[in-house]
Amino acid sequence: MTEHRRLGATDLRIAPLVLGGNVFGWTADQATSFAVLDAFVAGGGTMIDTADVYSAWVPGHQGGESESMIGAWLKQSGKRDQVQIATKVGMLPGEGGEKLAPARIAAACEASLQRLGVDTIDLYFAHQDDESVSQEDVLAAFGKLIDAGKIRALGASNFHAKRLKSANDAAREHGLPHFHVLQPEYNLVSRKKFEGELQSYCVENNIGVVPYYGLASGFLTGKYRSADDFGKSVRGGRMQELLDGNGPAVLAAMDSVADETGASLAQVALAWLKEQPAVTAPIASATSVQQVEDLLGAMNLALTTEQLDRLTAAGA
16 A cells, blocks of 8 residues: 655645646547556556646647646546646736736636636646735735635745745735645756755745656656667757766666666656655656556655665765
């Protein structure tokens, strides 16, 4: 039985792996998306992460495609009671304005609820910071949604330490809801954005962390070991920087841990991530049942202290 972890100071308890929904309705069609979602739940997964902007970057898409796909699956599967849904506002302009304008937050939440076909969003993220609106006004807008029963808990994505702290200071001062969850970019080869002041703040203030890019866009699966591998996906061109940096050393350390444990590289990367201070569960996406079943193996993979330290040192 997979352990469930409390997500920061929220009342949410989640499995130590979150399924990323960015691929649904984009690189995963309906049949594939439904199969991946079913396999995730069957394997003990609980939280699904999406956003209203997924996948507006695709020609012909408007955003909301992922939420609509998840909503169709929830309706067809009847598994709403078995999962927690996390989504986001702040990158898709529309009714009410842009980013975190209070009217935009209200309208975007309503649209997400409709696409998902749910009454309540379990975890609602500010997808990015918005310095054009006072943090009190942003939090008050989210507070109205909590009071109306439309969202359960509040999170921040892509916030710097200073702004996360000032938001929660404002919440404390004005009696407004706090950001209890953070979603930063964080993995074995991308650590500077989170480690240090931001991680310390999360540890000290019981903020649950669910990092995205847990596999560094596939680099940490071992898929890209030389420039010859870049053609394997549309993301290949981003990998040169990792190969020029500490990527090879990290992969070598991961290879040794994989040999010792019999685990896949993806499982090793996620198992390291879920044991880092403040991290509740990493996020990873899958475009096949085989991939999601591999990812699920990370939930119960326990690395030794020596193995964790070796991986940490390789990426330092």
